[in-house]
Amino acid sequence: MRVGYPCVNRTVGCSAGRTFRLASYSHERMERAVGENLSCLARILEYNLAEGLLFFRISSDTVPFASHPVCDFEWVDRFAGDFSALGSFIRSHGMRVSMHPDQFVLINSPDRDVVRRSIAELDYHCRLLDAMGLGPDAKVQIHVGGLYRDRDTAMRRFVSEYRSLPGAVTGRMVIENDDRLFCLADCLDLHEKTGVPVLFDCFHHLCLNRGEPMDEAFDSAMKTWKRTDGPPMADYSEQESGKRTGSHAGSMDETRFREFIGQCPEADFDLMLEIKDKEASAIRALRILKETGRII
DNA sequence: CCATGTCAAGGTCAC
DNA sequence: GTGACCTTGACATGG
Numbered sequence: 001m002r003v004g005y006p007c008v009n010r011t012v013g014c015s016a017g018r019t020f021r022l023a024s025y026s027h028e029r030m031e032r033a034v035g036e037n038l039s040c041l042a043r044i045l046e047y048n049l050a051e052g053l054l055f056f057r058i059s060s061d062t063v064p065f066a067s068h069p070v071c072d073f074e075w076v077d078r079f080a081g082d083f084s085a086l087g088s089f090i091r092s093h094g095m096r097v098s099m100h101p102d103q104f105v106l107i108n109s110p111d112r113d114v115v116r117r118s119i120a121e122l123d124y125h126c127r128l129l130d131a132m133g134l135g136p137d138a139k140v141q142i143h144v145g146g147l148y149r150d151r152d153t154a155m156r157r158f159v160s161e162y163r164s165l166p167g168a169v170t171g172r173m174v175i176e177n178d179d180r181l182f183c184l185a186d187c188l189d190l191h192e193k194t195g196v197p198v199l200f201d202c203f204h205h206l207c208l209n210r211g212e213p214m215d216e217a218f219d220s221a222m223k224t225w226k227r228t229d230g231p232p233m234a235d236y237s238e239q240e241s242g243k244r245t246g247s248h249a250g251s252m253d254e255t256r257f258r259e260f261i262g263q264c265p266e267a268d269f270d271l272m273l274e275i276k277d278k279e280a281s282a283i284r285a286l287r288i289l290k291e292t293g294r295i296i
Numbered sequence: 297c298c299a300t301g302t303c304a305a306g307g308t309c310a311c
Numbered sequence: 312g313t314g315a316c317c318t319t320g321a322c323a324t325g326g
Contacts, residue, residue, distance in 0.1 A: 007319095008319085008320080015320075015321080017319095017321095018320095018322090019303090019320090019321080020303095020321095020322065020323090021303060021322060021323070022303080022304060023303095023323095024322085024323085061320095065304075067304095067305095068304060068305085102305085102306095102318085103306060103317070103318090104306055104307090105305090105306095106306065106307080109306075111306090114305085114306070117304090121305085145306095145307090146306075146307055146308080147307085148307090180309095180317095181307095244316090244317095246317085247318095248318090297326100298325105299324105299325090299326085300324090300325090300326100301323090301325095302322085303320105303321095303322075306317105307316105308315105309314105309315090309316085310313105310316100311313085311314090311315100
């Protein structure tokens with residue numbers, strides 16, 4: 001099992017997701033931002049390796065405006081050497097990375113333009129991972145999308161849009177159960193119809209479910225991953241007390257985490273801690289997993 | 297220099 | 312129908 005955290009590191013002192021305003025776009029600005037983001041990403045990955053954190057979610061802001069019409073920049077070519085070096089580093093140390101486009105990516109929207117922009121954004125994420133020379137185990141995770149007041153139709157649109165996506169996208173895309181709209185059972189249904197793997201979010205499952213016990217739910221999501229997809233991925237978080245349901249905790253609670261470990265499948269998977277203090281909680285989680293013998 | 301408003305993109309829900 | 316909220320850092324501007 002590999003353990004990681006998303007996008008931001010609070011220790012190394014740089015950001016791998018620096019961006020700027022669209023109004024101040026220029027080729028020079030873009031080139032500088034990408035260069036700085038990639039060198040910071042290298043520093044974060046080195047830090048992670050030293051700490052034994054082998055799983056990391058790369059920020060969607062690594063290449064700002066990559067899927068926007070304003071982008072006239074062949075960033076894959078310009079930074080080919082950096083991407084290649086990052087990919088070699090990741091592969092040679094047995095690390096794994098993923099990406100998670102934000103809420104604007106909705107392939108089941110009834111609005112054709114929203115779908116078109118979403119596919120362009122997915123394409124950007126996949127091209128970035130391709131540029132690093134990473135295999136199909138480097139995943140891009142999204143939610144199912146919107147409800148649009150008609151769940152069945154929204155699900156059907158997901159299926160038909162998925163089937164028309166290019167192979168470069170479907171080879172990396174996975175769907176995640178969310179905390180308000182589409183639960184694990186919905187995702188499993190979509191897996192049946194499309195083959196898309198289901199990334200199990202344990203915390204979202206606590207927020208929204210159809211009564212499935214945690215261990216059974218986790219197991220059923222694990223089964224949607226093929227060998228070529230790599231070990232299944234899972235997200236872990238905890239409720240922040242006093243905040244609305246679904247708010248992520250500021251730091252990991254050891255008792256709750258140990259309880260969670262007890263409900264995990266025997267089979268191998270990679271775990272991402274979505275806790276606000278980022279690597280601090282991930283390091284504690286790793287320590288506990290080693291103490292309990294789950295990681296050697 | 298510091299505080300604060302704002303940022304490409306979409307949606308749901310409470311009122 | 313309208314506005315808060317999601318989630319988040321940091322850019323950008325104005326004082």
